Amino acid sequence: MPRSNKRYVWRCINRLEHGKKVCKRAPTLEEPDIHAAVTAAMNELFRQQAARQALADCVTAALAGTGDDPSLPAVEARLRALQEEQMRLFRTAAEAGPENTEYDERITEVTAAMSVLLARKGELEREGSADAKCDRVRTITATLEAADSSIGEFRDDTVRQLVSSIRVLDRERLSIRFKDGTEIEQIIECVGRVSA
Numbered sequence: 001m002p003r004s005n006k007r008y009v010w011r012c013i014n015r016l017e018h019g020k021k022v023c024k025r026a027p028t029l030e031e032p033d034i035h036a037a038v039t040a041a042m043n044e045l046f047r048q049q050a051a052r053q054a055l056a057d058c059v060t061a062a063l064a065g066t067g068d069d070p071s072l073p074a075v076e077a078r079l080r081a082l083q084e085e086q087m088r089l090f091r092t093a094a095e096a097g098p099e100n101t102e103y104d105e106r107i108t109e110v111t112a113a114m115s116v117l118l119a120r121k122g123e124l125e126r127e128g129s130a131d132a133k134c135d136r137v138r139t140i141t142a143t144l145e146a147a148d149s150s151i152g153e154f155r156d157d158t159v160r161q162l163v164s165s166i167r168v169l170d171r172e173r174l175s176i177r178f179k180d181g182t183e184i185e186q187i188i189e190c191v192g193r194v195s196a
Helices: 013-018 031-064 072-096 104-127 129-146 156-162
Strands: 163-170 173-178 183-187
Touching: 031 156, 031 163, 031 173, 031 183, 072 104, 156 163
Parallel strands: none
Antiparallel strands: 163 173, 173 183
16 A cells, blocks of 8 residues: 655654653644745845845946946046046156157147046036936846846755755744855745644
8 A cells, every 4th residue: 555645744853752741832844835935035045145236236336337428436536547647747747848748648638538527527417316316226126126046946955055054933934044144034835734
């Protein structure tokens, strides 16, 4: 006679070794329910990590500027660098004497570049920070919505790599601690049957 209704459950080790006298209120949980809760917690961890990364990317882009349209802080940093170069060129040209014209062309190039950057800085300041903030919020939101790093099914090898410990808080909740120190309290949704 085959046993087709075999199921795996989690129980308190004290209840197994010493009976209900020692561990009266420990729940018996179906393994599929535990697997579903752990998978949900791992997906939540991935969402949190994706959100942190998207925020870090947006902050980096705001401070450093990207591509053909640099941000205000990037324009200001480039202006400071050009001013320093211009001062260095003026000192060098002054030391070389009035007859020496070898630095004139570079001084003209730096001055022209500074003029372009000053105009761009003025444009960025006129555009206002409200538009920039709205753009950054839209960028963060789009990045978070596009990020899909969820896992669909329980994998024992993945759990062993990511999860440090799983603690049953009560019949409906688990506390899952990940190896990076993050702890997530997860509600157990019944996939299987629950026994007393």
